[in-house]
Amino acid sequence: xxxxxxxxxPFNVPEGxxxxxxxxxxxxxxxxxxxxxxxxxxxxxxxxxxYSSGNExxxxxxxxxxxxxxxxxxxxxxxxxxxxxxxxxVNNGGSNYKLTFGKGTLLTxxx
Amino acid sequence: xxxxxQTPKFQVLKTGQSMTLQCAQDMNHNSMYWYRQDPGMGLxxxxxxxxxxxxxxxxVPNGYNVSRLNKREFxxxxxxxxxxxxxxxxxxxxxxxxxxxxxxxxxxxxxxxVT
Numbered sequence: 001x002x003x004x005x006x007x008x009x010p011f012n013v014p015e016g017x018x019x020x021x022x023x024x025x026x027x028x029x030x031x032x033x034x035x036x037x038x039x040x041x042x043x044x045x046x047x048x049x050x051y052s053s054g055n056e057x058x059x060x061x062x063x064x065x066x067x068x069x070x071x072x073x074x075x076x077x078x079x080x081x082x083x084x085x086x087x088x089x090v091n092n093g094g095s096n097y098k099l100t101f102g103k104g105t106l107l108t109x110x111x
Numbered sequence: 112x113x114x115x116x117q118t119p120k121f122q123v124l125k126t127g128q129s130m131t132l133q134c135a136q137d138m139n140h141n142s143m144y145w146y147r148q149d150p151g152m153g154l155x156x157x158x159x160x161x162x163x164x165x166x167x168x169x170x171v172p173n174g175y176n177v178s179r180l181n182k183r184e185f186x187x188x189x190x191x192x193x194x195x196x197x198x199x200x201x202x203x204x205x206x207x208x209x210x211x212x213x214x215x216x217x218x219x220x221x222x223x224x225v226t
Contacts, residue, residue: 042219042220043201043217043218043219043220044154044201044217045217046214046215087153087154098144098156098159098169099156099215100156101146101153101154101155102153103151103152103153104153
């Protein structure tokens with residue numbers, strides 16, 4: 001089982017749609033969880049951290065289920081500017097802050 | 112405040128040539144990282160440096176060496192480039208924001224082609 005697995009995508013949705021991304025991780029000792037966004041031919045940037053209680057930032061909601069080792073990202077009211085690759089990222093603990101990245105899911109929001 | 116900078120942005124090498132990718136950060140971060148990103152493979156960690164004076168191997172270190180020159184700079188060297196090293200290389204640095212919550216800042220990347 002790969003360390004971090006994501007929906008392979010790609011996702012094509014119309015503006016205004018709600019879209020959900022799923023991710024599973026294999027290391028039950030993983031401590032921190034994140035969603036990064038990567039625009040075409042650009043560097044990844046942190047979108048949001050994911051907390052056990054779930055967290056929301058505007059149109060974006062992230063959920064973590066430690067028992068199922070599952071992370072999700074929900075985007076409501078999609079905008080054209082949301083078109084990007086979304087990377088699920090996990091930190092397996094320790095003081096070296098190493099991150100493990102999923103392969104990413106490409107989202108295209110169409111007018 | 113430039114964040115994380117990388118040079119060069121693009122490079123074409125012939126098989127067997129060597130080169131050094133440069134990375135610098137001006138955010139006073141302790142930890143720095145080198146990743147490669149290939150289509151269908153996601154980002155993979157090559158080497159990292161948890162603090163000045165230390166370096167450790169990541170997931171795919173073969174064919175690479177690194178130097179943490181000082182707190183700001185972390186370079187990646189390809190001694191004898193191979194076509195399998197054609198990739199996009201990202202440098203990153205780490206801002207710890209709490210016990211386990213932190214953010215990695217990435218440079219703009221170096222697009223390397225080895226022919």
